Amino acid sequence: MKYWSLFLALLLPVAGLAQTKKFRVAIGGFMHESNSFNPAHTTLNDFRVQEGGAELLDLWSKSSSEVSGFVEGGRRQGLELVPTLSTGATPKGPLTKETYENIVGRLQQRIREAGKIDGLLLALHGAMVVDGIPHGDEETVRRLRAQLGAGFPIIVTHDFHANVSPEIVRLSSVLITYKQNPHLDTKDRGIQAATIMARMLRGEVKPVQTVVKPAMVYNIIFQNTYAEPLLPITNESIALEKNPKVLAVSVSGGYQYADVPFMGPSVVVVTDNDRDLGEREAKRLSDKLWANRDQIVLRLPDPAQAVQQAMAETKFPVTLMDTGDNIGGGSAGDSTFILDELVKQKATGWVVTIWDRAAVKAAVAAGIGGTFEMAVGGKTDNMHGKPVRVKGTVKSLHDGRYLETAIRHGGGRYHNQGLTAVIEVEGSTMDVKNLLVLNTERSTPNSLHQIVSLGIYPERQRILVAKGTIAPRAAYEPVSAKIIPVDSPGATAVNPARFKFQHVRDKLWGLE
Ligand SMILES: [Zn+2]
DSSP states (O other), rough: HHHHHHHHHHHHHHHHHHHOOEEEEEEEEEEEBBBBBOOOOBBBGOEEEEEEEEEHHHEEEEEOSSSEEEEHHHTTTOOEEEEEEEEOOOSOOOOOHHHHHHHHHHHHHHHTTTTTTSSSEEEEEEEBBBTTTTHHHHHHHHHHHHOOOOOOOOEEOOOOOOOOOHHHHHHSSSSOOOOSSSOOHHHHHHHHHHHHHHHHHHTTTOOEEEOOOOOOOOOOOGGTTTSTTTTHHHHHHHHHTTTTTEEEEEOOOOOOOSSSTTOOOOOEEEEOHHHHOOOHHHHHHHHHHTTTGGGGGOOOOOOHHHHHHHOOOOOOOOEEEEEGGGGGOOOOOOOOHHHHHHTTTTOOOEEEEOHHHHHHHHHHHHHHTTTEEEEEEEESSSSOOOEEEEEEEEEEEEEEEEESSSSOOOGGOOOOSSEEEEEETTTTOSSOOEEEEEESSOOOSTTTTHHHHTTOOOGGOOOOOOSSSSSHHHHHGOOOOHHHHHHHOSOOOOOOOSSSSSSSSSSBTOOO
């Protein structure tokens, strides 16, 4: 009897522990979309790094990113979350080797310091290029796999614009990309990743994954997942996840400005230990992307034609997408091709944003109400037009910080375009204004508050110019009578014929 009591006394706490065991899962992120054709390298100064303790979880939980989804999903699943390091930078040229080594080293160190962990949730972009390392994210997972060991659960999320390599699929336990472009499902994907992690750790599922890549470039201009011809494929990827054997289905468009071996779209299917099912479905969806070829042929107006078209419209505002200077795709942010046409063709009621620190300085020196006359933009490189001379008055000056409370592309909440000046350009009347926004930080037009916070009423303007391709649609569609994508030159020109590719796979449809 005595021995039995002792046995039970020893056994019960162990059984109780097994029931309520809290799995410890580390969270990290290292995001960059690197444009091989942008000569300006991305360096440490470009990254905003958040690292530290538990206080980060509350900060991260406030936005709508995948990291915020890791936190929410992890909490729902009763995981003990350990923040490590999360960082990102606005897209630009490839990272210097030194920058990459610094950040990846710190991430590895933070994970070591996290102590005993059961899993890792990792947000990577999927299109990071480093000097000498074509697939930066693959290299990151390779190092973490070596650090954490074979079989250790590593779940990776990627942007929709990921160039997924077969090797990163082999190295990670689960890989999930955003389904939507504009990226409005970032948080959902984070929650999905955390949920699969919890189920894996509880031994409920055994993920296996397959990637299939069609031999094509799926041009960025057709990567709107809310419109034909991509919409039905996106819907199928969502429907497939209703099958209990299917854990995640990712159809990603790829990022055509990275000149790397696995550039292009991909389909990744993660099943609960059913490799045949995964291979079959990945192949089927990949074939559907391939079958869209005749619907994704490029036919867009150039800047002169686009301005003409916009001026001839009867309903306003018309938004011109400056696809060649897609800041979110890694271009300079100071392209003048469309501004030049607006001025030449004497268009009225327009808003153009240009990244130009010297011009902001001149506006600040002139002061509100002061005269502004200067050649603006086209100063970063030789890909984005020549500086355009502009005459007008300084209408207002701003600190450039703005808040986005709605879910917009990428899920960001706090934005900062730096010290900003609004110039009322000649040709303006009491009713119709030509407004040039000059800012000091390259910032993507993914929130309308970028201009609303400056006192600009987009609905009263005739022509809005957004430096992007698909991402700004979530912000600009609700106020625009029409959106015209423009085949403008630049580091993110949508026409691949404008670039010389050297490292992509042979015979990719859409590159000729
Ligand atoms: Zn993206």
